[in-house]
Amino acid sequence: MTAISACPACDAVPAAQTVAQQDVLSDQSLALSVPQVHCGACISKVENTLAAYPGVHSARVNLSLKRAFVEAEPQVSIDDLITQLAGVGYEAHELDQGALSATVNDKARRDLLMRLGLAGFAAMNVMLLSVAVWAGAENATRDLFHWISAAIALPALAYTASPFYKSAWKALRARQLNMDVPIVLAIVLAVVTSVWETALSGHHAYFDAALTLVFFLLAGRYLDHRTRAAARSAAEELTALEVPRATRVDGDTTSTVAISELQVGDLVLVKPGGRMPVDGEIVSGESELDRSLLTGETLPVFAKPGQNVSAGEVNLTGPLTVRAAAIGADTSLQRMANLVAIAESGRSRYRSLADSAAKLYAPGVHILSALAFLGWYVFTLDVRTALNIAAAVLIITCPCALGLAVPAVTTAASGRLFQKGMLVKSATALERLATVDTVVFDKTGTLTQGTPVVTNWAALDAEAASVALALASGSAHPLSQAIVQAGAGGIAAELSDIQERPGFGIEAVWQGKPVRLGRCDWVGAQPVEGTAVYLKVGAETAFAIRCTDALRPGAAQTVSDLREQGFHVHLLSGDAENAVEAIAQELGIEDWRAEFLPEEKSEYIKALNDAGHRVLMVGDGLNDTAALTAADVSISPASALDAARVASDIVLLGTDLSPVTDALLVARRAVRRIKENFRIATLYNVVAVPLAVAGLATPLIAAIAMSTSSITVSLNALRVRVK
Amino acid sequence: MTVLGILIPASLLLGGLGLFGFFYTLRKDQYDDPKGDAERILSGDYDDHPKP
Numbered sequence: 001m002t003a004i005s006a007c008p009a010c011d012a013v014p015a016a017q018t019v020a021q022q023d024v025l026s027d028q029s030l031a032l033s034v035p036q037v038h039c040g041a042c043i044s045k046v047e048n049t050l051a052a053y054p055g056v057h058s059a060r061v062n063l064s065l066k067r068a069f070v071e072a073e074p075q076v077s078i079d080d081l082i083t084q085l086a087g088v089g090y091e092a093h094e095l096d097q098g099a100l101s102a103t104v105n106d107k108a109r110r111d112l113l114m115r116l117g118l119a120g121f122a123a124m125n126v127m128l129l130s131v132a133v134w135a136g137a138e139n140a141t142r143d144l145f146h147w148i149s150a151a152i153a154l155p156a157l158a159y160t161a162s163p164f165y166k167s168a169w170k171a172l173r174a175r176q177l178n179m180d181v182p183i184v185l186a187i188v189l190a191v192v193t194s195v196w197e198t199a200l201s202g203h204h205a206y207f208d209a210a211l212t213l214v215f216f217l218l219a220g221r222y223l224d225h226r227t228r229a230a231a232r233s234a235a236e237e238l239t240a241l242e243v244p245r246a247t248r249v250d251g252d253t254t255s256t257v258a259i260s261e262l263q264v265g266d267l268v269l270v271k272p273g274g275r276m277p278v279d280g281e282i283v284s285g286e287s288e289l290d291r292s293l294l295t296g297e298t299l300p301v302f303a304k305p306g307q308n309v310s311a312g313e314v315n316l317t318g319p320l321t322v323r324a325a326a327i328g329a330d331t332s333l334q335r336m337a338n339l340v341a342i343a344e345s346g347r348s349r350y351r352s353l354a355d356s357a358a359k360l361y362a363p364g365v366h367i368l369s370a371l372a373f374l375g376w377y378v379f380t381l382d383v384r385t386a387l388n389i390a391a392a393v394l395i396i397t398c399p400c401a402l403g404l405a406v407p408a409v410t411t412a413a414s415g416r417l418f419q420k421g422m423l424v425k426s427a428t429a430l431e432r433l434a435t436v437d438t439v440v441f442d443k444t445g446t447l448t449q450g451t452p453v454v455t456n457w458a459a460l461d462a463e464a465a466s467v468a469l470a471l472a473s474g475s476a477h478p479l480s481q482a483i484v485q486a487g488a489g490g491i492a493a494e495l496s497d498i499q500e501r502p503g504f505g506i507e508a509v510w511q512g513k514p515v516r517l518g519r520c521d522w523v524g525a526q527p528v529e530g531t532a533v534y535l536k537v538g539a540e541t542a543f544a545i546r547c548t549d550a551l552r553p554g555a556a557q558t559v560s561d562l563r564e565q566g567f568h569v570h571l572l573s574g575d576a577e578n579a580v581e582a583i584a585q586e587l588g589i590e591d592w593r594a595e596f597l598p599e600e601k602s603e604y605i606k607a608l609n610d611a612g613h614r615v616l617m618v619g620d621g622l623n624d625t626a627a628l629t630a631a632d633v634s635i636s637p638a639s640a641l642d643a644a645r646v647a648s649d650i651v652l653l654g655t656d657l658s659p660v661t662d663a664l665l666v667a668r669r670a671v672r673r674i675k676e677n678f679r680i681a682t683l684y685n686v687v688a689v690p691l692a693v694a695g696l697a698t699p700l701i702a703a704i705a706m707s708t709s710s711i712t713v714s715l716n717a718l719r720v721r722v723k
Numbered sequence: 724m725t726v727l728g729i730l731i732p733a734s735l736l737l738g739g740l741g742l743f744g745f746f747y748t749l750r751k752d753q754y755d756d757p758k759g760d761a762e763r764i765l766s767g768d769y770d771d772h773p774k775p
Contacts, residue, residue: 040762063759113749121742125735141727148731 027057030070030078031095034085037066042090049088050081067095109222109229115160116218122156123211127703130208134700139201146198146205153207154191161187161214163221179358179403182365183217186210186394193391196384204388209395209702216710217403224407227414228427246277249321259327266324270315272477272502279326282307286502287318290478292444294622295574299531300478302519312622317477318502352428353674354406361402369393372693385695393692396702397685404710405677408717413670416721420662421654422635429649431674432633433667435614439562439660440605440627442619443573443583446637447555449655452478452531452547454486460535464543466493468535471506471517474498479533480506480517482547505533513538530578549579551586552637554658559587561661568613572601574623601627618660620644635660670720677713684709 037046043061046068050059055076061068070081078094085092129145137145168180187210194205248257249267259277262268267283270276288300291313300316303309309322311331373390377383414424424430441447460468470492472483495508495515505518516536520527523534525542536542562569571592573580580594593604605627608615617624617631620640628634628647636648645651652659688705691697748754
């Protein structure tokens, strides 16, 4: 173990040996997401903290992924490790190893890198020999150099270019042309004519051109793969954060089990703050349920025994025991997620710029080189000359620069967006984003934070405020938390006999008087419009503490920026009309709809589409997933439900909404660069193709044209990063 | 020209060594965390005992 390794399996070896001596139980390997790790000092601090914990054999931080991998004895609980890290100031989350496995060993990336390295090695060596030939090596020396080049190039091309062979073969079998068909034809033709020329001790061999071509194209493929793999691994991390566990009640005992192990009829305990793992019926307990992720409603719903609950709802106040009626794929959560598959995807209608270019380019190149071959054959009646020129035409037109034009730009643009806190999941998302003229927002959880804020705190007198603060500080209910936040810094009254009545509120005794904070009818108050919690002190009239859903940071700025830049902004919500109207007015959105069902949302977007608009949908709830899929391009915040994140093209990592405007700007700039790149590549062809057709192209000219166009295109792509 | 008989194999051998080194480091996962490795080299923690 001399090499530094981030592979948990390698780390496990010494650890496994020590354990084998003392314990039959095998070690566990844990993965933690540590988003705040950013420097060398953080690495040592986190690793040392984890390693110092009893039972931990080794800990290793991966700074690129911001994860920590831990090898520990089976009795070590991951919650303890998270507490330890919190103690030294690092927020940590458990990651589900199963959901992560795909990125830990990214075989495809390694395979591409291996091919890229080999192609680079072969191209450099062959280029070295070619330079000697161009510099004037003659006769036997030139032939020797050509033969050595062939000996390096043939096996190297057979191995490194195999992804292109496979892809071209697949396209041909489906009777289609893709970008890889002319590439493969160029490689094969170059190799055949070069070997032939070498055997006849000719002057020109294209081994170096074929290898450089493969090298540049592989570089494009690698960039493309890396961008998407980075986004995929981060997206997987979000999925892995939701560790699928549930508390099962077996008689008097409870046990924590994986959700997949639950069966219909099992009793499941859901603690306050927990999410319903199954569909079912409440057996015991009273509480309130937050259904905002499923329906967009902000007001919690009262829950009592006998009532049905759906997976995905969040339990707020009291513990609930639920009898599972549907699990896993049968839950309403999953059924709603499946709606997405039915909704017509905006993506499938879109053809990427690279595909459109290939569609124009591939037949053009084939016709051109076939014409060159025919013309020269008729002119000279010499197959060798004609084939040489046809090969030169194919190599010079070959889409080196085209292969780099799109991936180089998307890599640079995705990197820039990642710095701003956005994760681009789809390869064509930026291109689609650049065409957008209409932005549709969801309300709850997207424009708003989904957590309430007290609006009339100042209207409470000091005594009542201190009582409310004292009552609220004992509860995890979102409205209580809002009161705690509003009264932060104030003095809490001294209460006795504090009791939380799940589903109703909190009561206590203050200076001999009974005090209550909670639901309207329980407190005995006149209901007011909107979200409110009621405070009653002794026999006084109850006071309504009004709450409203606070706007997400940057929401107001984003909406006004978007409107300024000429985008149409719409607001669709499943929430009640007055709540939606208030937000719409605050943000200045004229087109808003309330109490929309999921199907209505996606139909609304389709109607916009039919009217000729290109739509960006920003949403987080399960009720948005169909709309997210129907839109041309979609963004969801990281707090969204898994299904919504899967349905969207871009994930917003922070809480701030303002990167949405940046994304639209960067996307437009990126597409401008892609089109410039196409133009640069075409310009080179316009200059070089006549030379090739006229039979004036030498391998030296081909090498220069190819390298300069590829390098110009890459440099142009980097301009996306600069503001 | 006989010097080519030495120089060409020598250049191929040296290039091959580099290629072998690249494959070795690739197999040992040395490209998995470039950012972390760049930071680790500055820390004195592993000077005496390289971390496995």
